[in-house]
Amino acid sequence: RCRDEKEGIWHQVINNHESYVETSGSAMFITALARGVKNGWIDDCTDVLTEAWEALTDKCVDSDGNVYGVCMGSGCNKEEKYYLDLGTITNDDHGIGIVVGAGIEIMNLIGE
Secondary structure, X not given: OOOXXXXXXXXXXXXXXXXXXXXXXXXXXXXXXXXXXXOOOOOOOHHHHHHHHHHHHHHHEOOOOOEOOEEOOOOOOOOHHHHHOOOEEOOOHHHHHHHHHHHHHHHHXXXX
């Protein structure tokens, strides 16, 4: 329900669609949900996950493999503005790693 239907992935502040779409968080959702479907822990949402994966790779990964839109590392804060003000980093290690992990989970889910 929180995935932005137009963008196809999730936002930095998940319930605020004015915030930017965020790569690593979206990849984490794809990873967790794909693993949940594959193991029978949650209802099948493969169609949503493949749409999200396609959106993630279309919007956040270029043809050279650069990964964009990964939130800077953050602490914890109760104020939404704190998260809205965080910038993004290109080719951040934690972003690259979880995007690769999401790809592996999607491949395992759809059998490619």
